[in-house]
Amino acid sequence: MAITTGSGPSAGEDATTRERNLPPGEIVEKRAPRGRTARFFEAWPPSVLLALGWILAMLFIAAFVEILAAYSYTAMDLRARLTPPVFWGGTDVRHLLGTDELGRDVLSRLLYSIRMSLLIAFFGTLIAATLGTFLGILAAHFRGWVEDVVLMAIDFQASMPFLIIALAVLAFFGNSLILFICLMGFHGWERYARISRGLAISANEQGYAGAVRQLGAPAWRIYGRHILPNIASTLIVSMTLAFPETILLESGLSFLGLGVQPPLTSLGNMVGYGREYITRAPWIMLAPSVIIILTTLSISIVGDWLRDRLDPTLK
Numbered sequence: 001m002a003i004t005t006g007s008g009p010s011a012g013e014d015a016t017t018r019e020r021n022l023p024p025g026e027i028v029e030k031r032a033p034r035g036r037t038a039r040f041f042e043a044w045p046p047s048v049l050l051a052l053g054w055i056l057a058m059l060f061i062a063a064f065v066e067i068l069a070a071y072s073y074t075a076m077d078l079r080a081r082l083t084p085p086v087f088w089g090g091t092d093v094r095h096l097l098g099t100d101e102l103g104r105d106v107l108s109r110l111l112y113s114i115r116m117s118l119l120i121a122f123f124g125t126l127i128a129a130t131l132g133t134f135l136g137i138l139a140a141h142f143r144g145w146v147e148d149v150v151l152m153a154i155d156f157q158a159s160m161p162f163l164i165i166a167l168a169v170l171a172f173f174g175n176s177l178i179l180f181i182c183l184m185g186f187h188g189w190e191r192y193a194r195i196s197r198g199l200a201i202s203a204n205e206q207g208y209a210g211a212v213r214q215l216g217a218p219a220w221r222i223y224g225r226h227i228l229p230n231i232a233s234t235l236i237v238s239m240t241l242a243f244p245e246t247i248l249l250e251s252g253l254s255f256l257g258l259g260v261q262p263p264l265t266s267l268g269n270m271v272g273y274g275r276e277y278i279t280r281a282p283w284i285m286l287a288p289s290v291i292i293i294l295t296t297l298s299i300s301i302v303g304d305w306l307r308d309r310l311d312p313t314l315k
Contacts, residue, residue, distance in 0.1 A: 048305045051298035058295055062115035069108040070094070074263050077103035082281045098283045100273070109265050110287050116266040117292075120181055121246040127185025128246075129239050132192025137223050139193070140200035150197070154190040162187050162249070170258050180250075180259060187249060188242050195238055199231040233310045240303035244296035251292055267292050 061068060081103040084090035090098055097106040139150035166183055173179055200223070212222050247267075253259040254268030255275075262269075267288040274285030 045305070047301055051301040051305075054294055054298040055302065058114055058118060058291075061111055062118050065111045065115050069111045071105040071108040073104065073109045073112040073265050075104060075108075079103065082277070084281070085283050088283055097287050098281070100281070100284045101277060106270075106284060106287055109270060110267075110291065113265045113267045113270050113288060114291060114295075116260060116264060117247060117250055117268070120184055120250050120260070120266065121243055123181050124184025124187065124246045124250070125239055125243050127182065128187060128189040128242070129192050129235060131185065132189035132194075133196040133228075133235060135189070136193040136196030136198075137200050137228070140197045140204065141219060141223070147197075150193065154193050157190040163253075166253060166258065175258065175261055177260065177264065180253075184246055184250060188245065191242065192235065192238060195234060196231065199234060200227055203227045203230055237303060237307045237310060240299060240306055243303070244299045247292065247296055247299075 077099070080092065080095065080099050081101055083092050083095050083099040083103075085098040085106075086093060086096055088098065095105050095107070097110065100106055100109070135150050135153070139147040165186070169179070169183055204227070212226055250259055250266065251268030251271065254266050255272040257272060260266040260269045270288040271285050271292075274281070274288070277284055
């Protein structure tokens, strides 16, 4: 004779069976929070959220560096030179990341360097995107010999090592911040020219561009009000993918002494001066190196995510 104990569900009944026996309202109420959370993290992966958080932190530092920095980036204290950070055995809490060879606070210089490197990378990327987009649309509109000239310029720029161009320009014209930013803008413009030319030719063959042209709209209005907004998403994604390259290029040239010059400071500048003390005071070079790696990685993650979100072929 079988004996049953209790009035609840049997021990073999799984969670799915128990949930099936619930009223429909309770099932929806139970599943809805999990569904919203899953959809949120599907649209906003944790890696993207962390990358966006880091980028926002860097932008906040760049905007309010005068308030956040405890010292000026030129303030020196020779009595505290090469003081190690507090996590490296140091005891001076006034210098959390230690000091450099001249007694300058590494944390304060790091904050100012973040702003300088971001400004150079931003304006350099903006100049490259503007120049490349303009030449690409120019080639798509006129075609013929104008397109041939632009394509030859693109091929020449792509075949010439940019470091050689930078060395020649800086050696001939000297070094200044404005010239250096313009030089950064000359890097990578050919990719924007290729993209904008192809997209503009494709847009010209579509119906809306031809309809606006038949209405008598001038060329600047067709490209500025109709074609450019339709290709802007692709160009923006290209800018986010090229932005880390500009940061690394600025860091490399500053490391070689060809970029930002003293008394100004940048991330590459700090790495360049810190290499001489890599055995005695590695924290001087370590701090800006970590910032460069995390910033370029974060922007690359966001750029890949934007490309996946805006590319209709991947949906």
